[in-house]
Amino acid sequence: MNKQKGVGLIEIIASLVILAIAAMGFIALQYRTLEMASESLNRVEAVNIARNLSERMYVSRASYVDCLKDSCSSNTFAGKDWGEMYALATQRGMNIGVFTCPDTQNGRQCIYVAWGKTTAEPGSCTETDQFAYKSDSKCVVVEAFNE
Incomplete structure (x- = not known):
């Protein structure tokens, strides 16, 4: 008998x-x-960029409001701040935008920072008329308290 x-x-x-x-x-x-x-x-990184821009907007409130209304030049203080933050966001592969926050009566500004295929605007990052993130968006929205 063989055994294995x-x-x-x-x-x-x-x-x-x-x-x-x-x-x-x-x-x-x-x-x-x-x-x-x-x-x-x-x-x-997106929160840091948005927070940095928000603090700069708060420090130079008057010039930033004028910048948002009149498309400021690079010589103004707010234009310099915007240019630096835009360059930083672009360097990190992100895009940035400042829009009026939805569902606010006081005209408060929201800073949108997005990356990937998401653009930094209300219809792409959040629902258009409300402050709710879309499920597939790659973005951060920070309210700027510049009042």
């Missing part, structure tokens, strides 16, 4: 397939983790 000793080829192939599936699952998990970390970094 060792491991058969089928068992080795089955264990390699199981190992490969586990490795692919681990790789997918790592990829998703990197994606989420990148998204978090984009959000932090």
